[in-house]
Amino acid sequence: MRKNLIFTIVLLGIVLFSGCVGQPDQKVEYKDEALKMEIKFPDKTLPNQIVKMKVTLTNQVENYVTNISLRITDFYGLTLIDQTCSDGKDIPNCGFISERCGCYFDSIQSLDDREVNFVFRVKGEEELARIPRDLKPEITLEYSYSGETVFFVPILSQSERSTKAKISTTQTKGPIHVEIERGLTQSSDQWEINGTAFPIIVWVKDKIKPDSKRTISNDSFKITLINLEKAGEGVGRCDFENESNVLRPKEDVELPMKVPLICTLVGKLPEPKPWTYGMIIADYNYTYTVVKTETITVETVIS
Known part of the structure; x- marks a missing residue:
């Protein structure tokens, strides 16, 4: 009887311990209201x-x-x-x-x-x-607080012409978001061809109070280009100044925005890769x- 009791207690302990260890980690849900x-x-x-x-x-x-x-x-x-x-x-x-x-x-x-x-x-x-x-x-x-948006666009070589990779975006939580979209192009494909110019559209939005008036200074907002570059003079429009691969708005950004910021970019595929991701990384700091x-x-x- 005593042996059975000891065995039951040990078995119960193992089950309880296994249950605790086996529980998956709870996913933390972050919110825009920082x-x-x-x-x-x-x-x-x-x-x-x-x-x-x-x-x-x-x-x-x-x-x-x-x-x-x-x-x-x-x-x-x-x-x-x-x-x-x-x-x-x-x-x-x-x-x-x-x-x-x-x-x-x-x-x-x-x-x-x-x-x-x-x-x-x-x-x-x-x-x-x-x-x-x-x-x-x-x-x-x-x-x-500071935020980051990363916009991914596949850049293909002239000979590749197809990939399963698609345009995607990641965005940190926080009251201010930078939303990046590809502008209208001749193609509806989810990629761009190396050396071909295409526009991007940039919106800065207050996700908590969309109609509130705020200013994001141009020196606290930058876009870093990877495997991309600003198009040359006379090719499309760009509301950003550039220094090497870093873009900054020409003026402070006033919220709510009435019109977006636009810039024309060109894919810059490293040789001899058939394709790679072009990345547009927006980093911004603000007081809320x-x-x-x-x-x-x-x-x-x-x-």
Whole structure:
């Protein structure tokens, strides 16, 4: 009996261990909202009360988010009396309203989070008489991030004329995307012939707030060409300046874009290969801003 019990326990342990080891790794789903801001704040209070706001920042992309600042940009009838920034730094010198107004973090790594806590005092009845009783503090989040888009197009030799390879694109997650397409050509094939000119179309889009106005500076946006080159003078249009195999927009990119950037390229197949991939690699850095407004109603005290 005792031997059977020991055997059963050992067998159960093996099964449990095998089950744990055999579980496939869960796939992480990254999101375009690179830094998620969750705010917990009461919706009602009374005059002269203490209220607390908890803000959680979560990195939802595969790379570090950097230069993060979280500020109270409109106190709207509230007085900040304390704040904690986990491992961040206080943002000082906020003018006459408050000595502090938020927190700064150098970086937050992928899937990690940071917590910020604010403590406010609500105005008294006399001061509230001069403003609406629905208080709407404004919270502004700003951070730096970078993205990459890679556009692959097969380049065939003059004699090859066919391949199973096709045009494809990879894109990192983040609020700003660069979308690259091949423009209209005489052929509908999923490749280009070496030495033949073809246009590319480049759109820069805000995937979170498509209609918001933002600027991507031309010195923070570059395209690197591999097995491709900019077409010569007089061959097609190009909205980029080039230095060797690197292209940069001639001007800053204003979002939302009304018209795309266009550039005419030529395949440059290394000899003696029958075909290879031409690669268009777009790298871009930007600062992203998110503004949220919370509402808290100050109820009247009935005596």
